[in-house]
Amino acid sequence: MKRLAVVLAGLALSEPAWALDYWMWGVGPKIGTTFLPGRYPIKFPGVVGDDAAIDKVGGDFIAGLNATYYASSATRLGVDAGFDLGSGFFGANVMLEYNWVKQSSALDFLLGVEAGAGTMVFNGVDPAKLRVNTFPIRGETGLVVRDNSRAYQGSLYAQFDIPSRQIYTPPVGDVIDGGVGIGLYLSAGVELTLMFGDFTPPRPKGGAGAGAGGG
Numbered sequence: 344m345k346r347l348a349v350v351l352a353g354l355a356l357s358e359p360a361w362a363l364d365y366w367m368w369g370v371g372p373k374i375g376t377t378f379l380p381g382r383y384p385i386k387f388p389g390v391v392g393d394d395a396a397i398d399k400v401g402g403d404f405i406a407g408l409n410a411t412y413y414a415s416s417a418t419r420l421g422v423d424a425g426f427d428l429g430s431g432f433f434g435a436n437v438m439l440e441y442n443w444v445k446q447s448s449a450l451d452f453l454l455g456v457e458a459g460a461g462t463m464v465f466n467g468v469d470p471a472k473l474r475v476n477t478f479p480i481r482g483e484t485g486l487v488v489r490d491n492s493r494a495y496q497g498s499l500y501a502q503f504d505i506p507s508r509q510i511y512t513p514p515v516g517d518v519i520d521g522g523v524g525i526g527l528y529l530s531a532g533v534e535l536t537l538m539f540g541d542f543t544p545p546r547p548k549g550g551a552g553a554g555a556g557g558g
Contacts, residue, residue: 366541366543367412367413367540367541367542367543367544368410368411368412368413368540368541369410369411369493369494369538369539369540369541369542370408370409370410370411370538370539370540371408371409371494371536371537371538371539371540372406372407372408372409372536372537373405373406373407373408373409373423373425373534373535373536373537374404374405374406374534374535375405375406375498375532375533375534375535376402376403376404376405376532376533377403377405377427377530377531377532378531378532378533379530379531379532380529380530381401382399382400382401383399383400383403383429383432383528383530384399384400384526384527384528384529384530385527385528385529386525386526386527387399387473387526388473388506388509388511388521388525388526389521389525390473390509390511390519390521391473391511391521396467396468396471396513396514397465397467397471397472397473397511398431398465398467400429400430400431400432400465401429401430402429402430403427403428403429403432404427404428404429405425405426405427405428405532405534406425406426406428407423407424407425407426408423408424408425409421409422409423409424409496409536409538410422411440411442411538413444416444416446417443417444417445417446418441418442418443418444419440419441419442419443419444419451419453419455420439420440420441420442421439421440421442422437422438422439422440423437423438423439423440423457423459424436424437424438427463431465431466431467432463432464432465432466433463433464433466434461434462434463434464435461435462436459436460436461436462436477436479436504437459437460437461438457438458438459438461438479438481439457439458439459440455440456440457440483441455441456441457442454442455442483443455446544449488449489449490450486450487450488450489451486451487451489451494452484452485452486452487453483453484453485453486453487453496453498454483454484455482455483455484455485456480456481456482456483457479457480457481457482457483458478458479458480458481459478459479460476460477460478460479461476461477461478461479461504462474462475462476462477463475463477463504463528467514468514470512470514471512471513471514472511472512473509473510473511473512474509474510474511475504475506475508475509475510475526475528476506476507476508476509477504477505477506477507477528478504478505478507479502479503479504479505480502480503480505481500481501481502481503482500482501482502483498483499483500483501484498484499484500485497485498485499489542490542491541491542491543492539492540492541492542493537493538493539493542494536494537494538494540494542495535495536495537496534496535496536496537496538497533497534497535497536498533498534498535498536499531499532499533500531500532500533500534501529501530501531502529502530502531502532503528503529504528504530505528506523506526506528507523508520508521508522508523509521509522509523509526
């Protein structure tokens, strides 16, 4: 009985033959733009209304940094930070991301969600300004092409920036705290990301060399 207990303890502490070592990770820059709606946001909050001093944003440019880690062959976790620039507009956010991954050779198909915190500023005719603190939520799908040390990712996303506070400075008069309000901050866009790191596919723990050297 004692011998059986020793054998079972040894099996529990040893690495199973099927265990995998997921050292797939990367960090790198991203760029992108929104294509929906044509002019952002869809609707300003009530504190702004139809005030011509603040205009909606047309074209924009997104830039930032993405860090990702493959926790398993089907799961990817990450941190996404970036800023968004447009005519009279600035936005920034930091989000945590979760991706479901379908691997096929050197290709990864992604489906995921992101959530975090951010801020947006719409500048109009001086001193008109709308500042919005947000909790962005994003759904995305993408494709990753990778070699052992680099990954190239293209993504389509849809994002809803939930306003937590909206402060409006009108051209004339006092600053207005609009609270949560009912601004409709929905958008869709595309992003391209280049990451550098270790994208060697999952392999048995210890690697081939460990197996050859043992025994």
